[in-house]
């Protein structure tokens with residue numbers, strides 16, 4: 001990492017602190033106390049597109065907001081940390097760098113932390129509720145269960161551009177619960193690949209869209225049919241995919257009528273009006 005010239009002009013003590021903060025999966029109630037405290041007193045907040053309006057509404061009105069969203073098609077070799085964030089920190093201003101879920105789970109928080117360390121900018125990582133945990137709790141699907149799975153894997157369905165086209169087998173174990181982040185786009189191929197790697201076609205699968213938000217939707221199916229069912233249901237992103245017997249152990253809270261698990265696919269909304 002090449003430090004910007006500004007780095008040289010400032011004495012060490014003048015740097016601001018960058019807080020890499022997890023915003024959780026969406027529901028503001030799932031912010032940590034520390035994230036909440038940092039947000040309500042922030043002077044500068046740099047946020048991802050994944051962070052919702054309700055959470056951004058906690059930021060003081062006079063604070064500077066910097067959208068650093070990275071959409072599909074952004075040059076993957078671009079520096080992870082936004083230049084404006086570095087500028088503010090090097091000018092001695094504290095910055096809250098707000099990320100969806102947890103900063104260290106598929107959030108490139110590790111790359112940003114590396115850059116900050118290389119530039120000797122003080123930083124702190126504030127854990128957040130990752131989408132897998134939010135989705136599991138909100139839908140009543142346990143991620144482990146003594147009768148179903150004793151391990152859980154968080155994986156991305158999108159391999160790096162430089163990875164071989166099909167390295168799923170190298171990245172996911174043959175058994176246990178599998179949670180796929182960024183997995184909706186190529187779900188049919190992923191499901192077929194998991195079957196060819198030995199998972200039974202009848203393995204239950206849940207897709208959770210907008211987990212923990214009022215717009216949450218859940219689609220239940222199995223590996224053989226989920227790709228097609230997802231295409232028909234046209235679920236909104238962000239969404240994640242839970243694969244494994246734990247899905248059959250879903251416990252639906254009494255307020256929401258249970259869908260018979262024998263007739264997949266079934267779509268349910270989180271809150272019935």
Ligand code: SAH
Nearest residue numbers: 101102105107130131181182211238239240
């Ligand atoms: N750091 C984040 C993940 C960033 S990658 C975390 O720990 O949760 C972005 C992916 O996260 C999305 O493609 C989706 O798979 C998942 N995701 C994030 N928020 C979600 C939500 N509210 N509901 C479902 N999936 C979500």
